[in-house]
Amino acid sequence: MSPSLSPSVSPRWPQSGGSPSASGEGQWERAEWEPCAAPAGRTVSGPGLRQQSARGCEGPVPLPCREHLEEERLSDGRYQLQRLPGGRVALPVLEEKLSQLCLPPEMPCELVRIQGPVPSRAARRRTPAQRLRDELRRLLGASWSEELERDVPHAWQRHGDLVLLSEDSFKAAPWERPGSALWETVAAALGARRVARRGRVMPDGMRTPSVTLLLGQHGWVEHVDNGIRWAGAAGCRWCGEGTALTTWAVFSRYTFDVTKCMFSPGNITEKLRVASLPCSGEVVVDLYAGIGYFTLPFLVHAGAAFVHACEWNSHAVEALHRTLVLNGVRDRCHIHAGDSRQLQLRDVADRVNLGLIPSSEEGWPVACRVLKKDRGGVLHIHHNVETPPALRAERGSPEPQHPTEDGGEETLGARLRPEWQRWAEATATRIQGLLAELHGRPWSTRVLHVEAVKSYAPHVHHLVLDLKCRPVLPLQQAVGTAGAPAPLEG
Numbered sequence: 001m002s003p004s005l006s007p008s009v010s011p012r013w014p015q016s017g018g019s020p021s022a023s024g025e026g027q028w029e030r031a032e033w034e035p036c037a038a039p040a041g042r043t044v045s046g047p048g049l050r051q052q053s054a055r056g057c058e059g060p061v062p063l064p065c066r067e068h069l070e071e072e073r074l075s076d077g078r079y080q081l082q083r084l085p086g087g088r089v090a091l092p093v094l095e096e097k098l099s100q101l102c103l104p105p106e107m108p109c110e111l112v113r114i115q116g117p118v119p120s121r122a123a124r125r126r127t128p129a130q131r132l133r134d135e136l137r138r139l140l141g142a143s144w145s146e147e148l149e150r151d152v153p154h155a156w157q158r159h160g161d162l163v164l165l166s167e168d169s170f171k172a173a174p175w176e177r178p179g180s181a182l183w184e185t186v187a188a189a190l191g192a193r194r195v196a197r198r199g200r201v202m203p204d205g206m207r208t209p210s211v212t213l214l215l216g217q218h219g220w221v222e223h224v225d226n227g228i229r230w231a232g233a234a235g236c237r238w239c240g241e242g243t244a245l246t247t248w249a250v251f252s253r254y255t256f257d258v259t260k261c262m263f264s265p266g267n268i269t270e271k272l273r274v275a276s277l278p279c280s281g282e283v284v285v286d287l288y289a290g291i292g293y294f295t296l297p298f299l300v301h302a303g304a305a306f307v308h309a310c311e312w313n314s315h316a317v318e319a320l321h322r323t324l325v326l327n328g329v330r331d332r333c334h335i336h337a338g339d340s341r342q343l344q345l346r347d348v349a350d351r352v353n354l355g356l357i358p359s360s361e362e363g364w365p366v367a368c369r370v371l372k373k374d375r376g377g378v379l380h381i382h383h384n385v386e387t388p389p390a391l392r393a394e395r396g397s398p399e400p401q402h403p404t405e406d407g408g409e410e411t412l413g414a415r416l417r418p419e420w421q422r423w424a425e426a427t428a429t430r431i432q433g434l435l436a437e438l439h440g441r442p443w444s445t446r447v448l449h450v451e452a453v454k455s456y457a458p459h460v461h462h463l464v465l466d467l468k469c470r471p472v473l474p475l476q477q478a479v480g481t482a483g484a485p486a487p488l489e490g
Helices: 050-055 063-071 095-100 128-143 146-151 180-189 265-275 295-300 314-326 361-370 418-439
Strands: 040-046 082-084 088-092 111-115 157-159 162-165 194-198 211-215 220-231 246-257 283-286 306-311 333-337 351-354 377-386 443-457 460-471
Touching: 088 111, 128 146, 128 180, 157 220, 162 180, 180 194, 180 211, 246 295, 246 314, 265 295, 265 443, 283 295, 295 306, 295 314, 306 314, 314 333, 351 361, 361 377, 361 418, 377 418, 377 443, 418 443, 418 460
Parallel strands: 162 194, 283 306, 283 351, 306 333, 351 377
Antiparallel strands: 040 088, 040 111, 082 088, 157 162, 194 211, 220 246, 377 460, 443 460
């Protein structure tokens, strides 16, 4: 961070007395402005604690002076009052208001500089957004304005030591004046070392981000997803019985270049749900792997034996490779770089993840081809579904559904929004037709679950359909088993 200038004022008193002299010893005197390496406080100092300081007591501050500063809104609440040698007290004042500082003659003061001032209790309790605003106000000094205060961001993404600001952050013209000192101040205030700002996602089919690195040498970061993996809850409305709540921590470590790859924190609930799926011993195909959003939970937490991860963005492929190595699961994943629609795999998957929005429909034929033809499996189909206002359910109904404690299957909930239910049923019918056409024999599909991941836009929700698909067994194979098709395990 560049050195800061710290003008301050301090009282000048005759050595023999405790009051200003008539010869002008109590006049204001502006000190030299000097650079200092550490943040410096601006203070007014006076002799109000002379007697208490001599006794070494924590006595009151010079009330008239302090009250005057507070009434005039000149006091800087970010720092504590500090006692100085000679029995004086330093009161912090706002640098940008020094020109307004005019104390009565009976309160003689001088400018002093405090290097490394002690933060006040209130300052130590500041939120990151408040700390950022205060440090920026200190940086800009007298040029601070209400317009700039409104332009200070209140939210951002954090990836390790990098802070990713929103697209509309720091767009006002005055922010250009501090140059690199602005980004150094932002980083220091937020406890980061690097700063970047998002732009619009490029319309290149790969959702490539437009991110500008403002401070730092590279955009590679490590992001740790922390969450709670759960299994059933007391009085669960979906499994219909009281169960004990079991929780344990879920950690997934991703590494990627923020200037080249997208990262969606809004999908955390779905990643946690994937982590809780019963995938032990299964082969999974992830058709839109990205940097490993869902590939990693399948491998690290859900217990999948092997994952085929498909991705056509070369930057995401590199990030996925590094992420798999970072988590020690590279040997259980094969990365298929290129267009997943051209995937040559067939008859290998117990489970297929189609994590692409607004629609994964172009991947449905591929998903049908890679499912095991003799047993079938489960498709996790992502889609954005529009819910017109007139058809929306009452507020608070339905809640997103969750897996049951024993990992058992669920049927479509009766409280599901009508539009969601119609989409799920229509999708199940389409997939059933694709499978029958592909294999030349009947298949059955059954909706296991519909998960509401997030609100994507007004009246549009990102949903995931869990669809069970299996071939219909010939009648002669079912003879001797109660005259009905044999159930498919798993």
